[in-house]
Amino acid sequence: MSELRWHPLLEEWVTVAPWRQDRTYHPSAEHCPLCPTRPGQPETEIPEPDYHIVVFENRFPSYTGEQGRCEVVCYTPDHDSSLGEQSVDHIRDLIEVWRDRTNELSRLPNVKYVFVFENRGEEIGVTLSHPHGQIYAYPFLPPVLQRELAAESRHMRKTGRCLYCDVIDGEKDGVRTVLRDERWIAFVPPFARWPYEVHLAPTNHRGGLIDLDEEDDVSFAACLKGLLQKYDRLFEKPLPYVMAMHQRPPGRGGRHHHFHIEFYPPNRTLDKLKYLAGSELGAGAFVLDARAEDTAAELRAL
Numbered sequence: 001m002s003e004l005r006w007h008p009l010l011e012e013w014v015t016v017a018p019w020r021q022d023r024t025y026h027p028s029a030e031h032c033p034l035c036p037t038r039p040g041q042p043e044t045e046i047p048e049p050d051y052h053i054v055v056f057e058n059r060f061p062s063y064t065g066e067q068g069r070c071e072v073v074c075y076t077p078d079h080d081s082s083l084g085e086q087s088v089d090h091i092r093d094l095i096e097v098w099r100d101r102t103n104e105l106s107r108l109p110n111v112k113y114v115f116v117f118e119n120r121g122e123e124i125g126v127t128l129s130h131p132h133g134q135i136y137a138y139p140f141l142p143p144v145l146q147r148e149l150a151a152e153s154r155h156m157r158k159t160g161r162c163l164y165c166d167v168i169d170g171e172k173d174g175v176r177t178v179l180r181d182e183r184w185i186a187f188v189p190p191f192a193r194w195p196y197e198v199h200l201a202p203t204n205h206r207g208g209l210i211d212l213d214e215e216d217d218v219s220f221a222a223c224l225k226g227l228l229q230k231y232d233r234l235f236e237k238p239l240p241y242v243m244a245m246h247q248r249p250p251g252r253g254g255r256h257h258h259f260h261i262e263f264y265p266p267n268r269t270l271d272k273l274k275y276l277a278g279s280e281l282g283a284g285a286f287v288l289d290a291r292a293e294d295t296a297a298e299l300r301a302l
């Protein structure tokens with residue numbers, strides 16, 4: 001089991017999981033553990049010759065047993081593909097999988113939060129290039145969500161409105177909009193901390209994956225694909241990113257939370273990355289050399 005250590009100054013948990021040192025590091029394509037098992041070849045994590053979408057427990061988990069769960073979601077059997085290259089129908093199936101796992105993991109006794117995310121690209125520290133995401137079921141409410149929920153509750157008390165609905169309302173003029181349809185919007189928020197940071201959110205108030213209806217799903221899949229395609233066209237190469245789904249926690253907490261997905265690509269330009277350094281890491285103060293209005297216009301035009 002991992003050890004949870006309390007950081008008394010920041011008032012947050014640090015998880016110590018030393019066995020993660022031994023995890024598979026950049027295997028070649030023919031030794032990829034996330035590919036289907038080829039006939040006559042050693043068994044991969046998936047003992048089948050083919051699959052559609054697969055979920056299994058991470059072999060090198062940060063949380064396991066009583067503490068929580070770490071799962072791997074393989075988007076496709078195609079090693080050289082990506083999330084953005086999947087069809088809208090396939091992404092809808094994936095949304096169904098994310099929702100199903102959220103439901104399932106929320107029911108585990110000690111789970112306080114289910115976090116769906118993807119790390120993409122070596123720049124982000126990805127050790128397996130096969131298109132996949134992850135799901136962490138945490139034994140505590142992670143600090144970012146805790147702060148968002150607190151801000152949302154304060155805003156609700158003060159104004160009677162959802163904070164994030166108001167944020168979306170502020171995007172009416174479209175200058176920071178990357179794409180939108182009747183149900184979802186992708187925009188570079190005015191408070192972005194990364195040059196090409198994008199938020200993708202339902203324009204109607206929804207708390208999480210389990211609150212989306214069928215039409216929301218269709219639009220979600222199409223907008224997610226549209227955004228990821230723009231990302232890959234930006235520098236004409238697969239753009240690395242972190243995709244972080246901020247859905248409401250299980251149970252009654254977070255009633256005022258508005259579902260949104262945050263994307264942080266580390267690139268400033270084709271070959272320059274933004275590194276977290278003194279101000280960001282040491283003081284928690286992000287400094288940005290790009291305007292949201294300009295990067296949004298760039299992405300919108302693609």
Ligand SMILES: [Zn+2]
Nearest residue numbers: 032035079130
């Ligand atoms: Zn593979």
Ligand SMILES: [Zn+2]
Nearest residue numbers: 162165205258
């Ligand atoms: Zn809302």
Ligand SMILES: [Zn+2]
Nearest residue numbers: 148246260262
């Ligand atoms: Zn958020």
